[in-house]
Amino acid sequence: MRRLLPALLLIWVLAGLAALAQAGLMLWGQVQDNRAIRSLAAGTDLPLRAGADPRAHEARALYLAWRGRIPEAEAQAGGLDRASPLLQAEFHYAIGNARMRRAFDQLEANRIDDATTEVNLAKTAYRQALDALPGHYDSKVNLDLAMRLVRDLPREGNGEEDPEVQPQRLWTDLPGLPRGAP
Amino acid sequence: MIRALPILLLAAPAMAQDISVQNPRAYGWWLGDELVQQVQVTLPPGAALDPASLPRARAVDYWLDLRAVERQDDGNRISLTLRYQNFYAALEPSTRQVPHFPMRLMDGSRLDLPGFSYVTSPLRPILAPSRPDQLQPDPPYHLIDSRPTLMRLALSGVALLAGLLMLSRHQGWFPFHARAARPFTRAARRLRRLPEPEARRSLHRAFDAAFGRVLIGADLDRFLAQKPQFAPLAERLRGFFAASDARFFGAGSAPDQDIAALARDLGAIERGRR
Numbered sequence: 323m324r325r326l327l328p329a330l331l332l333i334w335v336l337a338g339l340a341a342l343a344q345a346g347l348m349l350w351g352q353v354q355d356n357r358a359i360r361s362l363a364a365g366t367d368l369p370l371r372a373g374a375d376p377r378a379h380e381a382r383a384l385y386l387a388w389r390g391r392i393p394e395a396e397a398q399a400g401g402l403d404r405a406s407p408l409l410q411a412e413f414h415y416a417i418g419n420a421r422m423r424r425a426f427d428q429l430e431a432n433r434i435d436d437a438t439t440e441v442n443l444a445k446t447a448y449r450q451a452l453d454a455l456p457g458h459y460d461s462k463v464n465l466d467l468a469m470r471l472v473r474d475l476p477r478e479g480n481g482e483e484d485p486e487v488q489p490q491r492l493w494t495d496l497p498g499l500p501r502g503a504p
Numbered sequence: 505m506i507r508a509l510p511i512l513l514l515a516a517p518a519m520a521q522d523i524s525v526q527n528p529r530a531y532g533w534w535l536g537d538e539l540v541q542q543v544q545v546t547l548p549p550g551a552a553l554d555p556a557s558l559p560r561a562r563a564v565d566y567w568l569d570l571r572a573v574e575r576q577d578d579g580n581r582i583s584l585t586l587r588y589q590n591f592y593a594a595l596e597p598s599t600r601q602v603p604h605f606p607m608r609l610m611d612g613s614r615l616d617l618p619g620f621s622y623v624t625s626p627l628r629p630i631l632a633p634s635r636p637d638q639l640q641p642d643p644p645y646h647l648i649d650s651r652p653t654l655m656r657l658a659l660s661g662v663a664l665l666a667g668l669l670m671l672s673r674h675q676g677w678f679p680f681h682a683r684a685a686r687p688f689t690r691a692a693r694r695l696r697r698l699p700e701p702e703a704r705r706s707l708h709r710a711f712d713a714a715f716g717r718v719l720i721g722a723d724l725d726r727f728l729a730q731k732p733q734f735a736p737l738a739e740r741l742r743g744f745f746a747a748s749d750a751r752f753f754g755a756g757s758a759p760d761q762d763i764a765a766l767a768r769d770l771g772a773i774e775r776g777r778r
Contacts (some may be wrong), residue, residue, distance in 0.1 A: 325776055327674060328674060328675065328775070328776065328778060330670040331667060331674060332671065334663075334667035334671075335664060335667040335668055335671055336717070337663075337667075337669045338660055338661075338663040338664030338665075338666075338668075339664055341656075341660035341663065341664075342657065342660040342661055342664050342685070344660075345653060345656040345657035345660050346657060348653050348656075349650060349653045349654065349657055352653055353650065355648055356544045356647050356648050356650070357650070359645055359646070359647055360647070361643065362698050373692070375648050377646045377647070377648050377734045378648075381645050381646070384642060384643065384645060387642070388642060409646070412643035415640050415642075415643060416643055417601040418640060419641075419642055422636075422639055423636065426635075426636045431662075448620065449536075449591060452535075452536035452589065452591075453569075453571065456536055456538040456589060458536070458539060460640035460641075460643070461536065462534060462535045462626055462627055463628065463640050464639055464640050465535060465536065465591075465593070466535055466626070466627045466628055467628070467634050467638055467639060468592050469535075469593030470593065470595075470634045471634050473593075474565060474566045474567065474591070474593070475566065476565075494665075497597045
């Protein structure tokens, strides 16, 4: 033990050094990300560093969505893979809001079909938000509003039937009649 | 029709299973809420559920999603947790019926997962207008809380400092290089710069300090018995004491020695390095 002690102490020191370096790098990254978030919130776009925190990606998505740059905002989804359910819900909710604002503009311009498409996309975004966090009330309210603009309708065909629980067909619909050539 | 009868009988539900169900409450659900149904099925011995017939996560209907199906097996007892999500935008409180779901056992018999009903209510008044100003606002920006990382940085710094202090204390480095408990280490460091007689005297002082009183050649065996870690150097120590007797008192003769190397080795043993 007495002979091992210096080696153990050396390992301790090296591990402490590694932990210090890692924490330092992490702090530096967070300072950069916070600067980007503050700038985006103040209305100035700032490119994010590689491997930025999900909150920075969400901030950029909010910035872009508010300005109607929806495809660019949606492209931030890749940085939110490891984000908390709240952050993911807020991301989809912001996209839904951007689509609703666009839909209201199109309604004003009497482009009803375009507006309907946009509202349906907004509903999908709100549903994704609620899928990430079922208790996200702002998404619920705005989804309700979108649903009143464009109602969800039963599916085509028999409507209420779940495709998974169709009765098993024991026979073919059209019993084959042998039609051999003479 | 008569030919079809045996096949229909095969598909009849098996009666031997025991199903207990915990349905979600029947009232008070809103748009987007998650409804959890828990089903416990006890199968007869030897029976097994056809895994392909389990319900899959999917959109059950335009107003209902099945988010997840979790299965836990405990012998013949199977627990299923079905997580539904309600997407019915009600204009007034409305009862929705979740359909039952047929499953199969491996022997071909049927097993019905029971459905349930619930009442979902509107979130907003029926006359609330659908205008842009009725939209809930965009979410706020979130700053990253750096305090946990700062704390981590501080803790790593403290751990590193503690490790460095312990290492330098153990090695007799700054600021512990003057510790009395390491006389050989201190002597080894000092006598590198000293000429022969002073170096020799300095090492003798170190022996005195390590022994607790003046150590002469005759006491060497007692010293080695007291500090057996120095026993591997016994021959060189005898040679060193014999050379000292020759040099200081003219008693006999002994070959010259590398005192610095001896002091270094003594110091290394003292620090546990050998």
